[in-house]
Amino acid sequence: MNTRARGRHVEVRVDRGLPTAFEASTPSPGPGELLVATRAAALGPDDLKAFEGCVLSGEFAGDVLAVGPDVASSLVGSAVAVLGYRPCARCHRCLDGVSTACADIGLRGRTIDGGLSGAVLVRTSDVMVLPPGLSHEQAALMHRVASALRALHRGPASPGEAVAILGGTPLALATCAVVLAAGSGRTAFVDDHAGCRAVMEHLGARSLERPSEASGWEDLAVWLGGYGADVVYECAGSAESRLEAVELARPAGSVVLLAHDDTPVTMDLNLIVMGAKRVRGSCHYALSDGRVALDLIARSLVNAAALVGRTVSILDVLADPEFLDGFTDCRATIVQWPASAEVNLA
Amino acid sequence: MMLAASWHGPKDIRLEEIPTPHAPTGEDVLVEVSWCGICGTDLHEYLAGPIFIPPSLEQVVLGHEFSARVAAIGDRVDSAAVGDRVVVIPHRVCRECHFCRRLMFQHCRNLELVGLTRNGAFARFTVARQDQLVPLPDTIPDEFGALVEPLAVTFHGMRQPGVYPGADIAIIGAGPIGLSAVAVARAVGLRSIIVVEMLPQRATIARQMGADDVLDPREVDALDAIRGLTAGRGADITMECVGLSETMNLAIRAARPGGLALLAGITEMPSDVDLNTAVRDEKEIRGCIGYFEGEFDAVIELMASGRLDPSPLISRRLDLDRILGDGFDSLVRDRDSCIKVLVSPSTRHGAAGGRIE
Numbered sequence: 208m209n210t211r212a213r214g215r216h217v218e219v220r221v222d223r224g225l226p227t228a229f230e231a232s233t234p235s236p237g238p239g240e241l242l243v244a245t246r247a248a249a250l251g252p253d254d255l256k257a258f259e260g261c262v263l264s265g266e267f268a269g270d271v272l273a274v275g276p277d278v279a280s281s282l283v284g285s286a287v288a289v290l291g292y293r294p295c296a297r298c299h300r301c302l303d304g305v306s307t308a309c310a311d312i313g314l315r316g317r318t319i320d321g322g323l324s325g326a327v328l329v330r331t332s333d334v335m336v337l338p339p340g341l342s343h344e345q346a347a348l349m350h351r352v353a354s355a356l357r358a359l360h361r362g363p364a365s366p367g368e369a370v371a372i373l374g375g376t377p378l379a380l381a382t383c384a385v386v387l388a389a390g391s392g393r394t395a396f397v398d399d400h401a402g403c404r405a406v407m408e409h410l411g412a413r414s415l416e417r418p419s420e421a422s423g424w425e426d427l428a429v430w431l432g433g434y435g436a437d438v439v440y441e442c443a444g445s446a447e448s449r450l451e452a453v454e455l456a457r458p459a460g461s462v463v464l465l466a467h468d469d470t471p472v473t474m475d476l477n478l479i480v481m482g483a484k485r486v487r488g489s490c491h492y493a494l495s496d497g498r499v500a501l502d503l504i505a506r507s508l509v510n511a512a513a514l515v516g517r518t519v520s521i522l523d524v525l526a527d528p529e530f531l532d533g534f535t536d537c538r539a540t541i542v543q544w545p546a547s548a549e550v551n552l553a
Numbered sequence: 554m555m556l557a558a559s560w561h562g563p564k565d566i567r568l569e570e571i572p573t574p575h576a577p578t579g580e581d582v583l584v585e586v587s588w589c590g591i592c593g594t595d596l597h598e599y600l601a602g603p604i605f606i607p608p609s610l611e612q613v614v615l616g617h618e619f620s621a622r623v624a625a626i627g628d629r630v631d632s633a634a635v636g637d638r639v640v641v642i643p644h645r646v647c648r649e650c651h652f653c654r655r656l657m658f659q660h661c662r663n664l665e666l667v668g669l670t671r672n673g674a675f676a677r678f679t680v681a682r683q684d685q686l687v688p689l690p691d692t693i694p695d696e697f698g699a700l701v702e703p704l705a706v707t708f709h710g711m712r713q714p715g716v717y718p719g720a721d722i723a724i725i726g727a728g729p730i731g732l733s734a735v736a737v738a739r740a741v742g743l744r745s746i747i748v749v750e751m752l753p754q755r756a757t758i759a760r761q762m763g764a765d766d767v768l769d770p771r772e773v774d775a776l777d778a779i780r781g782l783t784a785g786r787g788a789d790i791t792m793e794c795v796g797l798s799e800t801m802n803l804a805i806r807a808a809r810p811g812g813l814a815l816l817a818g819i820t821e822m823p824s825d826v827d828l829n830t831a832v833r834d835e836k837e838i839r840g841c842i843g844y845f846e847g848e849f850d851a852v853i854e855l856m857a858s859g860r861l862d863p864s865p866l867i868s869r870r871l872d873l874d875r876i877l878g879d880g881f882d883s884l885v886r887d888r889d890s891c892i893k894v895l896v897s898p899s900t901r902h903g904a905a906g907g908r909i910e
């Protein structure tokens with residue numbers, strides 16, 4: 208039975224912590240809006256931390272099904288990637304052009320509905336048309352690659368500079384791929400998760416467990432160039448890891464903080480002051496970062512394939528709701544939502 | 554022999570006769586000190602040292618912010634002559650280590666600091682290497698020369714990427730470094746200068762030196778007030794010049810999204826730092842210490858051009874023999890009115906004598 212023909216579609220929401228399919232009536236796009244049928248989404252175990260009832264996935268690409276009354280109809284049928292967050296477009300930060308710091312930001316697939324759905328309503332200002340030759344599956348990686356690019360520019364690591372990446376998260380992996388693509392010198396990855404270390408090692412980073420002794424960190428600092436890393440990308444977000452990041456940066460070096468964590472860090476600030484170190488936050492990405500990310504993936508300048516652990520059908524996810532948990536090495540599960548396949552409700 | 558103010562331990566600074574330095578050799582220069590300022594660092598050493606002073610040192614003559622005249626030169630000196638009026642950069646770098654070879658002299662692994670790790674300028678004579686000397690033009694008085702070092706610290710902060718003409722800045726704390734920051738921020742063309750300071754005389758001097766608004770954190774919520782003065786955004790740049798956990802967090806929070814928080818204060822204990830505001834709003838927190846080559850000259854140029862008048866910084870001028878009671882103790886007792894105390898060990902200013910051996 209074809210749900211779409213009946214003006215209805217299937218969407219996958221978090222229900223009691225697990226992905227569950229629901230049927231919903233398909234909205235019509237209003238002014239400035241598009242209706243997108245998702246074709247691929249990147250997912251990981253963290254996606255199940257979404258608000259209860261939220262449509263899953265902040266990382267997705269699809270085809271435009273319909274457009275609002277003031278939107279060019281030529282867009283219908285175009286393949287697009289969608290910004291993983293939704294700025295309010297009204298607060299003074301949005302009006303100042305720093306919409307990544309929007310006071311009322313919605314995170315798709317986390318605090319607002321995401322894209323694992325047969326029909327997603329999005330604003331034209333939040334989509335990017337895919338460059339020729341780029342698949343939906345590749346485009347679903349835009350979000351993490353763009354976030355990593357943003358962090359790279361916040362660093363910024365120049366070619367040849369020594370880089371350390373702390374914390375085994377999907378964003379850490381994307382950062383590793385982007386930093387290596389940008390020509391970093393010695394590149395180290397530190398995390399206790401053996402699976403993540405194997406993936407990073409495969410990408411070309413030296414991977415090691417978190418040293419438990421100060422001497423282990425000192426050895427790493429020496430390997431990185433004598434007095435620490437030129438740039439440290441901190442992706443774990445814990446107070447401990449943030450402190451280790453500041454310590455591992457060389458004098459006058461940089462630390463980029465990519466992970467959110469509200470816990471205050473207790474630290475000797477003289478480490479930053481006397482070391483003349485720079486600590487910068489990097490949060491989300493701009494539409495322009497997203498476009499660059501799509502372009503770099505399309506031209507194979509970033510090793511996007513290394514970011515993917517497995518590719519499955521949406522039907523597999525729905526058949527086994529605990530499916531996502533089984534893959535924790537920081538690579539993405541790409542979920543395909545074939546245009547032809549009808550998603551049946553259980 | 555000559556009179557000197559030497560550190561012997563915390564709360565133990567002694568006025569004592571010490572041998573006059575030997576005639577200089579190699580690239581070393583003997584200078585006769587004109588004026589030397591008492592720095593917050595000296596006070597830290599006095600109250601809670603040793604901090605920068607090596608623990609192995611039993612005694613050291615303090616004083617690192619000074620102007621001087623060249624009194625004698627070593628046999629390999631080619632860029633200074635007897636009689637030159639100079640300001641001395643306290644950093645004596647090794648020119649060989651990992652950081653010196655990358656021109657990052659302030660991170661020199663073998664850094665020596667005049668007035669902290671080797672004898673300084675609270676004495677009639679001290680020794681520097683010729684590359685530590687910066688010429689002082691005739692138009693600039695010796696007293697102002699002694700203010701170049703603290704001004705260079707804040708000038709270094711104002712030269713960081715992210716600081717640009719037309720930006721607004723919130724300076725937290727109007728002590729010597731905070732007030733220097735006000736003067737330099739004005740001189741380099743920042744637009745709106747907000748100062749957070751609760752002591753009334755310091756607030757008055759901040760206004761004299763160019764602050765547009767001075768907020769008393771006992772009367773207003775400083776964070777709200779800074780946002781109120783910057784159209785709700787927060788300041789483009791904040792600069793922390795106190796060294797307390799609370800003021801460090803204020804500097805980080807009061808910077809606008811995408812803004813820069815410069816931390817210049819030295820803290821005495823670990824702080825609980827709110828780093829997540831830096832992540833969410835993509836702020837940058839940057840440690841600000843020391844200066845680069847050329848920044849002393851740049852400060853001297855700003856003074857010479859009339860764009861920077863440091864005179865409100867000078868609270869008091871003393872002969873060396875009064876440095877303990879009217880210098881160190883006054884600075885500790887009367888933080889409000891005592892900003893920069895300048896000390897002269899030179900006979901030209903009527904203080905203790907000495908002679909070259």
Ligand SMILES: [Zn+2]
Pocket residue numbers: 294295296297298299300301302306309310311312
């Ligand atoms: Zn907004």
Ligand SMILES: [Zn+2]
Pocket residue numbers: 592593594617618702703
């Ligand atoms: Zn000083």
Ligand SMILES: [Zn+2]
Pocket residue numbers: 646647648649650651652653654660661662663664
């Ligand atoms: Zn050196």
